[in-house]
Amino acid sequence: MIVGIICFWDRYATPYLLKYEQMLQQAEVQYEILFWNRESKQSEASFRQQGNEVYLDYNCKEGKQKLFSFYGWAKHISRFITKRKYSHLILLSTVPAVLLMPTVMRKYKGKYIFDIRDYTLEKYFIFRKLVMRLVNHSCLTPISSKGFLKWLDVSPKIIPNHNITVSEDNSFTAPDFSEDCPIRFSFVGNVRLDKQTEAMVRTLGHSSKIKQHYYGRVLSVCNIREIIKEDGLTNVYLHGPFDVKEKETIYKDTDLINTVYANAEKEEDIPLGDSTPLPNRLYDALIFYRPLVTSKGTYLAELSDEYHLGVNVNGFDENLEEEIVNYTKTFDRKAFMDGCDKLRALVTEEENTFRTKIAQIFKTWKEDGC
The missing domain is CATH 3.40.50.2000 (Glycogen Phosphorylase B;)
Incomplete structure (x- = not known):
């Protein structure tokens, strides 16, 4: 059993990836990450693997030619997924998920997590319908902002997911603006x-x-x-x-x-x-x-x-x-710090709920062994 994590960019542009890696490791679930090296000079696509990281070296063109690059990415990644026979997928962001939709709907219904990070092409009715179809056939769809509920349809699969990390240094306090400094x-x-x-x-x-x-x-x-x-x-x-x-x-x-x-x-x-x-x-x-x-x-x-x-x-x-x-x-220093504490408590509660559900999903995937 190997889970495939699909990234549309490199690691530096995907900081939220680390959370899934840590939870997969805690669950002792094997995984591979597929990155796209967009800045590659190669017009012909090729894959290279370093440990559990797989890089698609394939130049991404700009302007109108970018659509052809996206199509090429989807074609090569779909073939790689089929060849590797991943048991489950984690799809990061809407555009790559929609591009891979034929493969996902054919082989992975109910076997993927669909992580939504941005509003992309949802102003187009058909694209938004495809996104919602992916949502409804997912195990879970984490969203990085509840502001997305302004354009997503209601679904029990949707859950908030916050990019919060706790500092080891608890000595921070609000700045002192009393000094006449820039x-x-x-x-x-x-x-x-x-x-x-x-x-x-x-x-x-x-x-x-x-x-x-x-x-x-x-x-x-x-x-x-x-x-x-x-x-x-x-x-x-x-x-x-x-x-x-x-x-x-x-x-x-x-x-x-x-x-x-x-x-x-x-x-x-x-x-x-x-x-x-x-x-x-x-x-x-x-x-x-x-x-x-x-x-x-x-x-x-x-x-x-x-x-x-x-x-x-x-x-x-x-x-x-x-x-x-x-x-x-x-x-108003007090109002600011109180507001930070209040929102951080809410965010932490929602993040704990997210982590509990993801841990349950990974446990189920591991028990299924397929």
């Missing part, structure tokens, strides 16, 4: 820009009161380096990729967490792909007690308001610096 404003994760974040980078680019720090891999589609150079920005610092173990150090040097992300200037125009997900930085805020700066009109902003987690802005606001500085001057 605010350390940090983005932690894969670095990419949308309309609001690009506008914000430029607006705050010469601020003496706010220093913008970006920790993480700059994605190939992100032009932040060009913007810094072209505009001569003086307060934007790119620190490059980091190890998850470095998060505690990063957040010790952080006052506010940058969670601004919205591909529209007006709140009512923000697409569901931007308004409904929850970033890992939310959980970082709850663990490390660092307030959020997030985009108005998003599900994250709703949580921020409900639990007093930070300030909601529009990246296009001309008075952005003033909004952020005023928040720090009127910062």
Whole structure:
């Protein structure tokens, strides 16, 4: 018996994979992970294996040609799954799951976990129907944000799954904004820009009161380096990729967490792909007690308001610096920390329920032995 975990990216872009690996190891269930090396220069696909990790080296083209790359990926992965005869699958994200649907529906009904991380092509009626069919034939469908319930149909298979990790350092407390020092404003994760974040980078680019720090891999589609150079920005610092173990150090040097992300200037125009997900930085805020700066009109902003987690802005606001500085001057430390504790308790309860159900599924898979 071997479980196949299907990833549409590399390991660095799939941090939530580790949770499934740990639980499979605890259940003593064998597994293999199929990664896609998109940056390979090879136009002809080939597989290479390192331990229980399998890499598909196959160049992913950009623009309209990307659809052909996706089709090629699905063809090669389907053949590999058939050849390996996996007993069960864990499908990470909607697009790869839909691409593999013929194989999944033919051989794995009721034998897979369908993990939904993002809103992708669900605005298309047929795609959303295919997603819901995958949901209904899964063992379980974890979703990384309850904001997704705005576009998913109701199903007993759906369960919240939170990307929260507990810090070994319990000495963190909320920042002290009483000192007259520049605010350390940090983005932690894969670095990419949308309309609001690009506008914000430029607006705050010469601020003496706010220093913008970006920790993480700059994605190939992100032009932040060009913007810094072209505009001569003086307060934007790119620190490059980091190890998850470095998060505690990063957040010790952080006052506010940058969670601004919205591909529209007006709140009512923000697409569901931007308004409904929850970033890992939310959980970082709850663990490390660092307030959020997030985009108005998003599900994250709703949580921020409900639990007093930070300030909601529009990246296009001309008075952005003033909004952020005023928040720090009127910062209610107790309300913020109480809100973090309250939401963290709810998240922990839901995460424990998720882990219990996954453990039961893995136990059943192992007992079935097929």
